[in-house]
Amino acid sequence: MTNRAAPGRALSGIRILDLTRILAGPWATQILADLGAEVIKIEHPEGGDDTRSWGPPNVTDDAGQDRGAAYFHSANRGKKSVAIDIAHPEGQRTLRALTKASDVVIENFKVGGLAKYGLDYESLRRIRPDLVYCSITGFGQTGPYADRAGYDFLIQAMGGLMSVTGQSDGTPGAEPMKVGVALTDVLTGLYAVIGILAALRHRDATGEGQQIDMALLDVQVATLANQAMNYLATGKSPTRLGNAHPSIVPYQAFETSDGHVILAIGNDGQFARFCKVAGIPGLADDPRFATNPARVRNRTTLIPILQGVMSGRSMDDWIAGLNEASVPVGPINDLERVFDDPHVRARGMHTRPVDAEGAQLRGVASPLKLSQTPPIPPAAAPDLGADTQSVLTRLLDPLEFDINDLQAAGAVSFKGDRP
Structure with missing residues (x-):
């Protein structure tokens, strides 16, 4: 020194x-x-x-x-x-x-x-x-x-x-x-x-x-993390998916009645809890959606169903209900909301x-x-x-x-x- x-x-x-x-x-x-x-x-x-x-x-x-x-x-x-x-x-x-x-x-x-x-x-x-x-x-x-x-x-x-x-x-x-x-x-x-x-x-x-x-x-x-390994594992270049994730579903932005939220479901238990809060518990038992690999394969069918459900409630309603059920969800904040967030403060x-x-x-x-x-x-x-x-x-x-x-x-x- x-x-x-x-x-x-x-x-x-x-x-x-x-x-x-x-x-x-x-x-x-x-x-x-x-x-x-x-x-x-x-x-x-x-x-x-x-x-x-x-x-x-x-x-x-x-x-x-x-x-x-x-x-x-x-x-x-x-x-x-x-x-x-x-x-x-x-x-x-x-x-x-x-x-x-x-x-x-x-x-x-x-x-x-x-x-x-x-x-x-x-x-x-x-x-x-x-x-x-x-x-x-x-x-x-x-x-x-x-x-x-x-x-x-x-x-x-x-x-x-x-x-x-x-x-x-x-x-x-x-x-x-x-x-x-x-x-x-x-x-x-x-x-x-x-x-x-x-x-x-x-x-x-x-x-x-x-x-x-x-x-x-x-x-x-x-x-590039998982995107690089996805290419090396398959020989196929990943494509743009907007706010969606290539390997996890549902893991993207959804429109509610008054704004957008991020739904970041990382495992099957979280998906089941989400479906219960959303009033669609049977969806978690559907073989097309019961596991993450199945949801990835059938994302084009699942996402419109979820979007239809999400749009029926407000941001605050979804955030309160899903947080209570330990399902990862959050708003898309601008910088004013970021620095006004009580946790950030x-x-x-x-x-x-x-x-x-x-x-x-x-x-x-x-x-x-x-x-x-x-x-x-x-x-x-x-x-x-x-x-x-x-x-x-x-x-x-x-x-x-x-x-x-x-x-x-x-x-x-x-x-x-x-x-």
Whole structure:
């Protein structure tokens, strides 16, 4: 570890040098920051992370001051912002010095993009042999597509996710559809955290560092889960089924008298209980529908019957009755209803992070609930360059670096130096 661990923080003592931007990398480092690691986010002095300008909507603090794009705040809480120009020789020298003081470097530049600055893995491992270095790209460090740029939307398409998302062919609105959030980026961030933690465990056991090669396309293929195995088992590509499930019936959206609910019946006992609540108990004994394999084979017969029954009652009526019978059911909430949900509120998922000056913003909590080492209290995403002076003063050798000279040379900037 680079510094002493603090009690109650799982990753305290671990320092992360974060050279990522947009979403996959920042999502990973945000999780690490939640768990107590010190995350030093390196940003270009002019504009910083691209997502700082990906608004509106923007976030305002409790004083009504505009704090930048909501997108940026979604993935950068709890970090320190240090503004360094990596194209400047003194900026590169500064980053190499920060690497010596860090456990992990994480970056999402194009393959080979950091080599010209002497900031690639092979260069930095000579400075710190036990360094954990995580590279995130669209297609990985090897393979025929390695030099291509990769974005979440593109990878959802190339990696097969869009082929199984959307309405069925021949139905209204039928076309391949992306997921409503940049899911491949988020999943890649999660896998990057897993890889970093595994590499740190190996380093602590052996003293050896290593490079982690994370590719969005690899992650997308891996997380096709049962759909991928369905193809490998049959040789047939799964098709789009809208809100239906390829292997479980009934497991989809149904229209009630005043809205839609999700019915997620996972076993035959739940189906029997549903039929009792619905007033059609004999359907559960019908050999066409008594077991899940039978229901899958006969879905085109069963679903219209169930839809006819579901449309006769209200959402609240179905939700109350089916929950009482332990049958999984729920509404399709918009985000207003999500954050107003009593269970979401009870779980503390809407937070009020505070910045270094004490201003309060709005944010989303970490979902991790650890009894001994919970995530740190939420801290707001930093302003650009907010921590340049304090971090460099603390971590750079004053005999080798004069931070005022670095600023004067344009290698670094402090908060408010530039527009």
